[in-house]
Structures are given as C-alpha cells and as structure tokens.
Amino acid sequence: MKHTFSLLVENTFGAFDRVATLFSAKGFNLHSISIGETEIRDISRMTIVISGEAKVVEQAEKQLNRLVDTVKVVDLTKSQRVERELALISVNYKRRSLEEIKNICDVFRGKVVDINNKTITLEVTGPPAKMEAIVNVLSPFGIIEMARSGTVALKRGEQQKAPQKEYLHSN
Amino acid sequence: MKKTKKKLNGAQIFFECLKRENVEVIFGYPGGSTLKIYEELYDVDFLTHILPRHEQGATHMAEGYAKATGKVGVVLVTSGPGATNTVTGIANAYLDSSPIVVFTGQVPTHLIGNDAFQEADIVGITRPITKHNFQVRDIHDLAMTIRKAFYLARTGRPGPVLVDLPKDMIHSEIEFEFPEKIELRGYKPTYTGHHNQIKKAASIIQKAKRPVLYVGGGVIMSNGSDELRTLAKEYNLPVTMTLQGLGAFPADDKLSLGMLGMHGTYYANQAVMNSDVLISLGARFDDRVTGKVDTFATDAYKIHVDIDPASIDKNVLVDLPIVGDVRIILTELLNELKEKRDTKDWLDQINKWKQTYPLQYEKGDGILRTACVIERISEKTKGHAVVISDVGQHQMWCAQYYKFKNPRSHITSGGLGTMGFSLPAAIGASFGVKDRPIVSICGDGGFQMNIQELITAVAHKIPLKIFIINNSYLGMVRQWQELFHQGKYSFTDLDSDNPNFVKLAQALGIPAYSTDNPDEVDDLLDSAFAINDKPVLIEFKVEKEENVFPMVPSGASISDMIINKPKSKALKVA
Ligand SMILES: Cc1ncc(C[n+]2csc(CCOP(=O)(O)OP(=O)(O)O)c2C)c(N)n1
Ligand SMILES: [Mg+2]
Numbered sequence: 001m002k003h004t005f006s007l008l009v010e011n012t013f014g015a016f017d018r019v020a021t022l023f024s025a026k027g028f029n030l031h032s033i034s035i036g037e038t039e040i041r042d043i044s045r046m047t048i049v050i051s052g053e054a055k056v057v058e059q060a061e062k063q064l065n066r067l068v069d070t071v072k073v074v075d076l077t078k079s080q081r082v083e084r085e086l087a088l089i090s091v092n093y094k095r096r097s098l099e100e101i102k103n104i105c106d107v108f109r110g111k112v113v114d115i116n117n118k119t120i121t122l123e124v125t126g127p128p129a130k131m132e133a134i135v136n137v138l139s140p141f142g143i144i145e146m147a148r149s150g151t152v153a154l155k156r157g158e159q160q161k162a163p164q165k166e167y168l169h170s171n
Numbered sequence: 172m173k174k175t176k177k178k179l180n181g182a183q184i185f186f187e188c189l190k191r192e193n194v195e196v197i198f199g200y201p202g203g204s205t206l207k208i209y210e211e212l213y214d215v216d217f218l219t220h221i222l223p224r225h226e227q228g229a230t231h232m233a234e235g236y237a238k239a240t241g242k243v244g245v246v247l248v249t250s251g252p253g254a255t256n257t258v259t260g261i262a263n264a265y266l267d268s269s270p271i272v273v274f275t276g277q278v279p280t281h282l283i284g285n286d287a288f289q290e291a292d293i294v295g296i297t298r299p300i301t302k303h304n305f306q307v308r309d310i311h312d313l314a315m316t317i318r319k320a321f322y323l324a325r326t327g328r329p330g331p332v333l334v335d336l337p338k339d340m341i342h343s344e345i346e347f348e349f350p351e352k353i354e355l356r357g358y359k360p361t362y363t364g365h366h367n368q369i370k371k372a373a374s375i376i377q378k379a380k381r382p383v384l385y386v387g388g389g390v391i392m393s394n395g396s397d398e399l400r401t402l403a404k405e406y407n408l409p410v411t412m413t414l415q416g417l418g419a420f421p422a423d424d425k426l427s428l429g430m431l432g433m434h435g436t437y438y439a440n441q442a443v444m445n446s447d448v449l450i451s452l453g454a455r456f457d458d459r460v461t462g463k464v465d466t467f468a469t470d471a472y473k474i475h476v477d478i479d480p481a482s483i484d485k486n487v488l489v490d491l492p493i494v495g496d497v498r499i500i501l502t503e504l505l506n507e508l509k510e511k512r513d514t515k516d517w518l519d520q521i522n523k524w525k526q527t528y529p530l531q532y533e534k535g536d537g538i539l540r541t542a543c544v545i546e547r548i549s550e551k552t553k554g555h556a557v558v559i560s561d562v563g564q565h566q567m568w569c570a571q572y573y574k575f576k577n578p579r580s581h582i583t584s585g586g587l588g589t590m591g592f593s594l595p596a597a598i599g600a601s602f603g604v605k606d607r608p609i610v611s612i613c614g615d616g617g618f619q620m621n622i623q624e625l626i627t628a629v630a631h632k633i634p635l636k637i638f639i640i641n642n643s644y645l646g647m648v649r650q651w652q653e654l655f656h657q658g659k660y661s662f663t664d665l666d667s668d669n670p671n672f673v674k675l676a677q678a679l680g681i682p683a684y685s686t687d688n689p690d691e692v693d694d695l696l697d698s699a700f701a702i703n704d705k706p707v708l709i710e711f712k713v714e715k716e717e718n719v720f721p722m723v724p725s726g727a728s729i730s731d732m733i734i735n736k737p738k739s740k741a742l743k744v745a
Contacts, residue, residue: 010357013308018298025299055484062481068303068323071357 002031003057004083004153007046007064008038008072015069019046022067028052028060032085032150043071047152049128080156083127086149088113089135090121092142101141108134119144176348181313181341182211185274188317191349194218194245196236196602198229202249203289204276207341221602221631224623226253228595230260231621233271235596237264238582239557240603241394243324244271250278251289254335255296259589261331262300266586267415268392270329272320279339280308294335302330307340315350322353327360328479329392360478364495364503372450372474372491373507376406379448379472381517384408385431385460388415388585389453389477395498396420396578399452402501407514409521411439413454414585418575422554428521429530432460433723434567438524440729445520446471453477453497456486457586462729476500528721528734530571539689541565541640544711545572547692548610548638551700556608556636557582557600561593561617564646567719569612580607591620594637598624601633608636608700615641615669622675628706629679635706636699637681639672643715650718654733666715676708687712 009015016035023030031049038045050060057075064073076083093101101120105112110124124134128151135143179187185208189197196219201209212220223229226248233244248257254275264271278287294306303323305316313336320332376382390399396419403410403426410420411428420427428439443449449471454460456475461467464487473489475482476497483492493500532542545568548556554576560569560583575581582600584592597611618639628635643666652660676683682702684695686709699707721732 013306014294014298014304017295021298055488059481059485062483066479066481068355068358 001054001057002049002051002077004076004081004151005048005050005061005064006074006076006153006155007048007070008043009035009046009067010069010071011037011042011044012069015044016046018067018069019048019064022063023050026060026063028056032148034150034152036152047150049151074155076153076155081153082156083151083153084125085128085131085151086123086125087131087134088121088123088147089138090114090119090144090146091138092118092144093120097141101138104134104137110134176346178344179347180207180211180344181310181336182207184310184313184345184347185317185336185341186211186215187347187349188314189245190217192243192317192321194243196221197245197247198223198232198236198599199247200226200229200249200253202253202276204250204278204338205247205336205341207338208247208276219602221598221627223595223598223627225621226256227260227591228598228621228624228627230257230264230271230273231589231592231595232599232602232624233273234260234264234267234269235559235582235599236603237269237271237329237599238267238596239579239600241392241579242270242603243321244269244599246271246273248273248275249289250276250293251291253289254293255291258296258300259587261297261333263584263587263589263592264331265300265302267584268329268388269331270324271331272324273331273333275333275335276341277306277335277337280337281339283337293333297333300331301333302328304333304335306335307337310340310343310345313340314347315353318350318353319355322355323358327358361480361494362478362496362499364476364493364500366503368491368493369500369503370507372493373504373509375448375472375474375491376408376450376504377508377510377512379512380514381442381445381447381520382408382512382514383428383442383446383449383471384410385413385443385449385451385454386410386416386419387413387452387454389497390416390419391453391578393453393478393496393498394578395453395501398498398501398505402505402508405505406508406512407518408450409442409514409518411435411443413457413460414570414583416454417570418578418580421576422574423576426518430570432457432729433462433725434571434719434721435460435729436530436571437528437721437732437734438521440723440732441524442521443468443471444728444730448472448474451475451477451489452501455482458486460729461487462723462727462731466728466730534689537689539687539692539711539713540717541568541642541711541713542572543689544638544640544692544713545569545612547696548612549573551693551696552608552610554580556580556610557597557604558610558612559583559593559597559600561611561613562588562590562647563614563617564642564650564717564719565612565614565640567647590614590617593617594621594628595624597635597637598628598631598633601635609634610636610638612638612640614646615639615643615665615672616645618672619670625676625679625681625706629681632705634703637676637706637708639708639710641669641672641710641712642717643669646717647719649716653716653718655724672708672710681706681708683708683710685710685712
C-alpha cells in the first residue's frame with residue numbers, strides 16, 4: 001500500500017540528501033519525493049510517497065523520525081488530506097487528433113501551455129488518481145515527454161505547524 | 172557562566188570547545204588542511220594527543236576509549252585520504268552505537284567541488300554511517316557545531332558524529348562566544364519510559380513462570396548494570412547476554428547463562444526459546460542472536476526496553492515496548508515490582524540444561540587450545556581485566572570462556588565485525604583505564620590488519636598485554652568452509668606466510684614469547700602481567716583446525732544447535 005508522509009525538515013545543507021540516502025540504504029520503495037519552502041524561513045516541507053508492507057512503512061517512519069534534521073514526520077495516509085501533483089505532458093498530434101486531445105485536456109481541466117506543428121504540451125494538476133487517468137488516456141496518442149512534480153500534500157482542516165523553537169539544555 | 176568575548180581563529184576556537192567538553196585525549200594524524208590546528212596544538216596543554224600510525228587506528232582507538240570510559244572519543248584527521256581512512260572505524264562505531272566525534276580537515280570552501288588536491292566528499296561518504304554529520308560553512312557556526320557534535324554523540328542512542336572543517340574555517344578569526352544552549356528541534360531523545368508500560372511490565376514479570384532477561388550493550392551504555400543485578404537477584408531472574416552485553420552481569424553468578432545466539436551457550440538458547448516472558452534490555456534482536464526469526468521464542472511475551480524507537484519491532488514483533496534509557500527504566504521498574512517471585516522450578520530446569528551441555532573443551536592431551544588460553548587469562552586476571560578481542564573464532568571463545576565480572580570490560584567489534592579492531596581499540600582503552608590490566612586478544616589474521624599500531628603502543632609505553640591466538644588460519648572462515656563449503660580451504664591458510672610474530676615484536680622493542688604447550692601458559696602469563704611499563708606480546712600457537720561450538724548454522728533456529736564436531740565434514744547450509 002502507498003503511504004504519503006509529510007516531513008518538516010531543517011533547511012540545512014544535506015537534509016534532503018540524508019532522507020534520500022536513507023531510502024537507498026534501507027531499501028525502502030520510494031515513489032516520489034518533493035521538497036519546497038514553508039511559511040517558516042528555515043524549515044522545508046518534504047512530501048514522500050512510499051509503498052510497502054505495514055512493517056516496512058512503520059520502520060521507514062521511525063527512521064525518518066530518527067534523522068536529526070527532521071523536525072516532524074506525519075503519515076498523512078492516516079488522515080483526511082489534500083494531495084496534488086503537477087504534470088507537464090507533451091503529446092504527438094495529427095490534425096485529426098488535435099481536437100480530441102484538447103477535449104481531453106478540458107475534461108481534466110488542464111491547460112495547453114505550448115504547441116508547435118508536431119507536439120502539444122499540456123499542464124495538468126490534480127490528485128494522484130487523476131494523473132494516472134490522464135496519462136492512460138493520452139498514451140495512445142504517443143506521449144513524447146512528461147515531467148511530474150511528485151505529490152505534495154497537506155492535512156485537511158487544522159494545518160500542521162512547525163513547532164515553536166525549543167531549547168535543549170545540555171547536561 | 173560569564174560571557175567571554177575575545178578574537179580567536181578557528182583553530183583556537185576548536186581547542187576552546189574541546190576544553191569545554193572536557194576532552195582529555197585526542198587521536199589524530201596531521202596533514203595539509205589541519206596544519207593550523209596542529210600549530211595551535213603545539214601550545215595546548217589540557218589534552219594529550221596520540222599519533223596512531225594509520226587513521227583507521229585513530230577511530231578504533233577513540234572507540235576503545237569511549238567504550239571503556241563512557242566518554243566521547245575524539246579523532247582529528249586531515250582531508251582526502253586522512254578522512255577516507257576513518258570510514259571503517261566510523262561504520263564500526265555506528266553499528267555498535269559508540270560515542271565518537273571525528274573532525275576531518277577539508278579543502279577551503281571556495282575549492283569544494285573542484286576535485287581540489289586531497290578533496291573527498293567525506294560528508295557524503297559518511298552520511299549513512301554517522302548518527303549525524305556536519306560541514307562548517309561559516310566560522311560563526313563553528314563553536315555551535317562542535318557543541319552539537321558532542322551532544323549528539325553522547326546522548327540518546329550514542330553514535331559517531333563527523334565534523335568537516337574546511338581550511339578557511341580554521342584560519343579565519345571571529346569574536347568567540349561559547350554557546351551554552353543547544354538548539355536541535357528535530358532531536359529529542361526519550362529517557363523516561365512510559366509509566367503505564369513500566370507498570371504493566373512489572374505485573375507481567377510478577378506473574379512469569381519462565382522469565383529470562385536478555386541483556387545487550389544498552390545496559391552497559393546507560394550505566395544500568397547495578398540496577399540489572401538488583402533486578403535479577405531480587406527476583407531470581409536468569410540473565411543471558413549478547414556479545415556487547417557481556418560484563419553487564421557477572422559471568423560467575425549462578426543466574427548467568429552466558430551469551431546467547433549463534434555461538435551462545437546451549438542453556439541460554441534453550442532458556443530463551445522456552446521462556447514465557449522475555450525481557451529484552453538494551454538489545455536489538457540482531458540476526459546473530461535470533462537465528463531464524465519466525466521461530467525465535469515464539470511462546471514468550473516479549474518486553475523490549477530500548478532508547479531507540481526504531482529498534483522496536485524492527486526484527487521481532489514485541490508485545491510491550493518501552494522506549495527510554497535502560498537504567499532509568501530499570502530503576503522505575505524496581506519501584507513497581509512488589510513481591511519476590513519463586514522461579515525455582517524454572518531455574519532447576521535451566522540447571523539441567525547446564526548439566527546436559529556445559530561449555531567444555533578437550534583437555535589433558537598436551538594440545539594447546541584457545542579455550543584453555545582464555546580460561547587461564549580469565550583466572551589470572553580474576554575476570555577484572557578490560558579484554559578487547561578481535562574478530563573471528565578467538566572472539567567467540569573469548570566471549571564464552573572469559574568470566575567477565577564488570578561492565579565496560581569486554582570491548583569488541585560486534586555489529587560490523589571489523590578485523591583489526593582489537594589492537595588500536597585496546598590502545599585507546601588504555602588512555603581511559605589505568606587501574607586494570609588491558610588485554611588485547613587477536614587472531615593471527617586480524618592482528619596483521621592494524622599491526623602498525625604496535626608502534627603507537629611502544630611510543631606511549633602502554634602496558635598492553637597483546638595475546639595472539641595463532642591457529643595459522645583465518646579460522647572462522649575456515650570453520651565455515653569446513654562445515655558448509657565442502658572443506659575447501661580457499662585462501663584461509665596463513666601458515667607459511669605468517670610472519671615470525673616474536674621477532675617482529677622484538678624488532679619494535681616489545682618483549683615477546685611464544686608457546687604451544689598448555690603447561691607453559693601460566694608462567695608466560697605471569698611474566699606478561701608483571702611488565703607494567705611497556706607492551707608485551709605472547710603468541711599462543713593453538714590447535715589449527717579447532718571449531719567453535721556450540722553453533723547455530725546461519726538461518727537455523729537457535730534451538731537447533733550443533734553441539735560437537737559432526738561426523739561428516741560438510742553440512743548442508745540451512
Ligand atoms: C576487515 C574484515 N575482513 C574480512 C572479514 C571476514 N572474516 C571474519 S572472521 C575472519 C577470520 C579471522 O581470522 P583470524 O584473525 O586469524 O582469527 P581466527 O578466526 O582464526 O580466530 C575473516 C576473514 C572480517 N570480519 N573483517
Ligand atoms: Mg587465525
């Protein structure tokens with residue numbers, strides 16, 4: 001089963017690499033990983049989609065938590081959430097198929113962002129299932145290139161906030 | 172503390188920070204990128220600097236020191252090859268959760284990424300084998316980074332931390348202020364266990380009919396041996412220890428079952444497999460302990476006390492996890508336990524197992540065997556020495572036959588199994604422990620892997636006892652070749668190539684002896700233990716093709732032990 005994790009990580013050199021290294025070192029099955037700024041200056045949010053048996057996913061969560069740079073780890077799979085992905089998809093078109101492709105684009109509420117005499121590039125956003133669907137529908141036309149952002153996600157309703165800074169007193 | 176403000180360069184800040192961390196010894200090797208630090212070191216008098224003869228030695232020394240004392244071991248090396256030479260030692264410290272801080276020189280920040288002379292991405296290389304690592308990119312962060320490194324290394328589940336120091340960070344100057352507070356939002360180890368979980372554990376232990384305490388290195392690291400002893404003795408609970416747990420409970424106590432697992436005792440494994448409550452304290456259900464996991468202690472209610480939440484349910488699913496510091500949890504558990512339990516029937520059963528297959532070896536035929544050597548060393552030192560074994564057959568015999576009495580007395584490479592660990596680790600331990608003999612026990616193979624550190628031992632007049640168990644083979648591999656690989660001794664026979672260990676030692680000014688006679692062992696040990704101002708070496712030429720038993724074949728259940736040498740040479744691999 002797929003699990004979506006939301007991580008708040010220190011915006012330090014190496015934090016991203018540390019998470020990526022963990023996945024290769026432990027052999028976890030990684031589907032997508034995305035990282036970007038948050039409302040807090042020195043904290044980034046990573047959204048990670050992984051799959052595996054419950055035991056493996058639980059271990060992955062613990063290992064992510066164990067990293068010194070991760071401030072918070074939430075398995076969003078356990079809660080109501082909004083998940084979105086952005087895809088840029090370039091498709092071959094013939095004069096006959098152009099209308100059909102545009103229609104598909106409309107149905108998926110996408111946008112045409114580029115076109116030349118051979119290919120048309122669509123921009124589509126949506127939850128993971130929708131992305132799979134449009135890729136399926138466009139495949140027969142011949143997808144030339146595709147770039148996907150990976151999933152980004154937030155919990156619905158109350159938002160996770162980065163914790164207030166706390167000071168640890170050493171012993 | 173009063174705030175001090177003076178202008179210092181990076182090298183001076185480095186030593187100021189080490190002083191505040193009460194560092195008394197560092198193991199270092201100089202080079203181009205750390206020259207400035209060494210310039211400063213020339214006038215530093217609050218610590219001793221030890222020059223190993225290879226940077227791998229430095230890391231093992233730091234770990235030996237850390238394991239023997241509980242303090243943080245410190246390493247300082249140059250960039251590039253100096254840094255990469257520390258990798259094995261860092262990985263070793265990572266797998267055995269040893270607190271060390273490794274400082275590596277680095278090319279100046281403006282050259283990073285240029286394939287500059289002696290540049291290596293040591294931060295990238297060591298990311299998966301450190302608890303955490305840093306590269307200092309701003310001199311203003313230097314003091315805080317060093318502070319964090321020591322804090323991370325020694326707190327929570329201890330481990331190695333690396334700090335990469337680009338050359339310009341060491342040279343530039345700023346106003347120094349020691350950061351008293353550490354800010355680490357993402358790092359908050361749990362020390363006190365969940366109260367209700369501890370209460371529950373107490374009530375389960377109170378009802379147990381066949382309880383076993385399964386004790387790992389965490390008990391020693393948390394300084395919880397006294398609490399463990401109280402728990403075991405007051406409630407009559409038998410104790411078995413992992414390789415890293417040896418010493419947590421006295422081996423000669425009647426409640427001790429010795430080591431469990433692959434080369435553990437028959438009775439320890441039987442007790443664990445037949446237990447109804449298994450209490451794991453600071454141990455991690457390693458595959459060398461559990462054997463085939465799905466058959467491991469299936470009837471037991473499993474309580475798992477560990478400081479690392481990631482250790483819980485990793486290899487074996489447990490019934491009652493308690494995350495926290497073992498000593499603190501044991502103290503609370505002792506408060507919760509009320510009535511004394513009568514476990515006599517169970518202890519009787521265990522005694523029967525002890526009598527069925529005690530640990531034993533052949534004697535009286537004039538042939539020198541490792542078990543005999545270890546037993547003699549154990550008796551001569553009354554179980555009070557700090558024994559640092561290497562990796563291989565002798566390591567297992569050492570674990571079986573040395574009767575450890577105290578914690579921090581058995582230091583060995585467990586998780587990584589690094590041949591060549593013993594000699595440098597023993598040297599490191601000797602800088603932390605002055606009142607007990609330090610004994611390095613090496614195989615003839617592993618001894619050659621960091622043999623250069625003999626020179627370090629001589630240079631510092633370390634009264635180290637170096638005992639080489641020479642079986643002329645890479646014995647542990649040969650054993651597996653004999654038992655599971657059709658007896659094909661492929662590249663494990665060292666006999667004709669081994670150096671003359673005695674002459675080699677003598678060339679370095681080390682008194683050295685050799686024997687293959689069981690009757691000479693005592694006298695030689697006496698003369699070795701009488702030397703207190705320099706290292707001494709004894710080569711014990713032992714039976715060549717002796718095997719370590721009992722043994723659980725890899726992948727088998729720990730109740731399926733091979734007790735003695737099987738009739739047919741090659742066994743099937745399970
Ligand atoms: C660095 C390293 N290389 C290889 C091994 C694999 N290995 C494990 S035990 C062993 C044999 C060790 O031989 P020796 O030091 O003579 O000890 P003995 O087993 O004979 O007591 C080897 C090669 C290892 N553990 N570490
Ligand atoms: Mg050998």
